Amino acid sequence: MLTTDSGFYPDLKEIVDLFEGGGALDVVHTSREENGVFFNRVQISDRTFETEDVCPYSTAVEKKRYYKRFAKLSLYKAISAVTGETMPWGALTGIRPVKLAYGQGEDRYSFLTDTMLVSPAKASLVMDIIEAQRGIYEVDGSNVDFFVGIPFCPTRCSYCSFVSSVIGKAKNLEEYVDALVREIAASRELFTKLRSVYVGGGTPISLPKTLLMRVLGALSVFQGVEYTVEAGRPDMMDKDVLALLKDSGVTRVCVNPQSFNDDTLRRIGRMHTAEQVEEGFRLARSFGFDINMDVIAGLPGEKPEDFAKTIARALALGPDNITVHTLCLKRGSELKESVDRLPAGAVAEMVDHARSELTRAGYSPYYLYRQKYMAGNLENTGYTLPGKICVYNVDVMEETASNIACGANAVSKRVFPKENRIERYGAPKDIASYIAKLPVIIEEKNKLFSGLDG
Ligand code: SF4
Structure with missing residues (x-):
């Protein structure tokens, strides 16, 4: 069972679930932040693990991102130490590791291996993919x-x-x-x-x-x-x-x-x-x-x-x-x-x-x-x-x-690269609802993509 005071229960549960039998462990996680220092404490049975990570931030969004990242890492390290298991993708649980790596600039390899504890084999796979995407990868929301x-x-x-x-x-x-x-x-x-x-x-x-x-x-x-x-x-x-x-x-x-x-x-x-x-x-x-x-x-x-x-x-x-x-x-x-x-x-x-x-x-x-x-x-x-x-x-x-x-269940996405955000519109999954709702779907998509070429 996992308990945490961090407010990131679903994200931390994903870390627990990476490990075979992780769900059977009694894991107690607490965390706090003081002036850019993130403190995490993980207790599993009679073992206690404490981490302290320094990462100054300038916005609330950044603070939340680091808070979550260090909480996940602390949990990953603790469970890994208790079970003796490591994961090929380390503490990464997201679906787009390559996108995440692009965001780290030139430090992407060390970010993956040293910060997120990704194996060198998987980190080099990411690097090979970035190399292969040269000439195709183009950030442009229009x-x-x-x-x-x-x-x-x-x-x-x-x-x-x-x-x-x-x-x-x-x-x-x-x-x-x-x-x-x-x-x-x-x-x-x-x-x-x-x-x-x-x-x-x-x-x-x-x-x-x-x-x-x-x-x-x-x-x-x-x-x-x-x-x-x-x-x-x-x-x-x-x-x-x-x-x-x-x-x-x-x-x-x-x-x-x-x-x-x-x-x-x-x-x-x-x-x-x-x-x-x-x-x-x-x-x-x-x-x-x-x-x-x-x-x-x-x-x-x-x-x-x-x-x-x-x-x-x-x-x-x-x-x-x-x-x-x-x-x-x-x-x-x-x-x-x-x-x-x-x-x-x-x-x-x-x-x-x-x-x-x-x-x-x-x-x-x-x-x-x-x-x-x-x-x-x-x-x-x-x-x-x-x-x-x-x-x-x-x-x-x-x-x-x-x-x-x-189509039914189709999710449209408008990418706003300069603002680093994406807006989505999802059509109903069910065929009958999709057919009935079509005029609304068309209107919502017109709104979502208005000014796309502007
Ligand atoms: S049943 Fe599912 S997995 Fe199989 S072909 Fe259709 S969509 Fe693909």
């Missing part, structure tokens, strides 16, 4: 990426925690597409500096073709930029749908194996085989698309050697991007309660293997994010062949551009 959410899939993967419905059971598909097309049309005048278009949120190509055509038609005005569609499931891909994507200006598709092990695919509720992934990949290549493949380390029942086979088969295909995810079991996923977690060390071995094999094959890590409840407290990393970075992923992860998002 830059825009455009997202369209189609939250339907042919079946539900057992690890899924997205708000995605099985398409065969969806009752209001046509009404949804009507609303989406109206929202896209209403968004066109909000910006001029478009960086990329991304259609995802599920498996967009599972829409009946006539409806998919209407969505792509509404997006046809956005030409000449990187344009990704999550083709996702290879069992949904055929010549007609790929030709439709090509004719609509799509430049990049995701063909996601997750695993090249058929037993695993069955276990996680994917209705396709590894061979279908390869066929889908070759078909998509024949249309000239750039291709991303998602794989997942730590899937139930998989050992490091199974994952190594997945990496080898993905590499044999040579996609432009490979995104290595670490299994993340959030509330809402069917697997959450039923799965026997692999030991953290085995998942770390998989992730390390992927990094060394992909690097050896000429891929570089180019974006990264973390989530709560990730196996081994690891990360998701996107790798790219030279010159094939996905701009959308960089902009979204580093929050350097505004994001105009359409």
Whole structure:
């Protein structure tokens, strides 16, 4: 159990939860600040740990930031000393370590390793990503990426925690597409500096073709930029749908194996085989698309050697991007309660293997994010062949551009780089509420993005 007088209970609980069995510890935390000196005291059973950190601040926001940072660090150090465990990302719990590192200027490596106790391997991964993003990373709030959410899939993967419905059971598909097309049309005048278009949120190509055509038609005005569609499931891909994507200006598709092990695919509720992934990949290549493949380390029942086979088969295909995810079991996923977690060390071995094999094959890590409840407290990393970075992923992860998002559960973001702040507007998750609320959504987004080009 954790008690704290700091007012940062949720943040400190995240630190406790990093550790296997952390929740079983009795942790008492107290803190105070005097003239830029932050005092923290942590008691665990009969052991007491005290830290004193000096950090002058000039604003209340800065003070709060340091207060929280030193409280988290003191707790991390104390629990680490008691359990003998260290974490790959040290006391970092946020989802954007690369963005955080950018904010530290030239001292970013030592900030990660010395201040936040990140392992040298993970800190150098961050540095490699910053290097790879050179020429793509551009802080400009009037830059825009455009997202369209189609939250339907042919079946539900057992690890899924997205708000995605099985398409065969969806009752209001046509009404949804009507609303989406109206929202896209209403968004066109909000910006001029478009960086990329991304259609995802599920498996967009599972829409009946006539409806998919209407969505792509509404997006046809956005030409000449990187344009990704999550083709996702290879069992949904055929010549007609790929030709439709090509004719609509799509430049990049995701063909996601997750695993090249058929037993695993069955276990996680994917209705396709590894061979279908390869066929889908070759078909998509024949249309000239750039291709991303998602794989997942730590899937139930998989050992490091199974994952190594997945990496080898993905590499044999040579996609432009490979995104290595670490299994993340959030509330809402069917697997959450039923799965026997692999030991953290085995998942770390998989992730390390992927990094060394992909690097050896000429891929570089180019974006990264973390989530709560990730196996081994690891990360998701996107790798790219030279010159094939996905701009959308960089902009979204580093929050350097505004994001105009359409559809149910879509979250639009206006980035104000000079003021170091972001404003968000989230549409309702539920399809029926989204359709009913569309006029309000359009009005709220008009307000959020007013003057974007000014
Ligand atoms: S394809 Fe993606 S969004 Fe669809 S069910 Fe599987 S994990 Fe969820």
